[in-house]
Amino acid sequence: MNLDELKSLAVNAVEDVKAFDVNVVDVMGRSSVSDVLVFASGRSDRQVKSIANNVILEAKKAGVAPLGVEGLNTGDWVLVDLGDVVVHVMLPQVRDYYGIERMWDVDNPEYDDGSGIEG
Numbered sequence: 001m002n003l004d005e006l007k008s009l010a011v012n013a014v015e016d017v018k019a020f021d022v023n024v025v026d027v028m029g030r031s032s033v034s035d036v037l038v039f040a041s042g043r044s045d046r047q048v049k050s051i052a053n054n055v056i057l058e059a060k061k062a063g064v065a066p067l068g069v070e071g072l073n074t075g076d077w078v079l080v081d082l083g084d085v086v087v088h089v090m091l092p093q094v095r096d097y098y099g100i101e102r103m104w105d106v107d108n109p110e111y112d113d114g115s116g117i118e119g
Helices: 003-016 045-061 092-098
Strands: 020-026 036-041 068-070 077-081 085-090
Touching: 003 020, 003 036, 003 045, 003 085, 036 092, 045 077, 045 085, 077 092, 085 092
Parallel strands: 036 085
Antiparallel strands: 020 036, 068 077, 077 085
């Protein structure tokens, strides 16, 4: 499965379970871990778990075994590692608190420490 197909699979899987505030961040060339990060929010820990489980289910149906899943027990932040695409499903308050996707926004002056190093 190519990167665009995997990205589409992840986005469709989170949207199928009514995730909101879905954001796709291209980190190709800026991360050695993955090429795309998908961020999505759920309205409750139960919905966060359901969204993440749907990503896992749809990936397996497509023949892609997740490399790892973290946080499924608590449900406030679940990470599903699909290799080139990593999916973060979070409660809104957790997402706001950690601000991970903002760290990848090179145009965001909030993260400019003056070092000349982006990200």
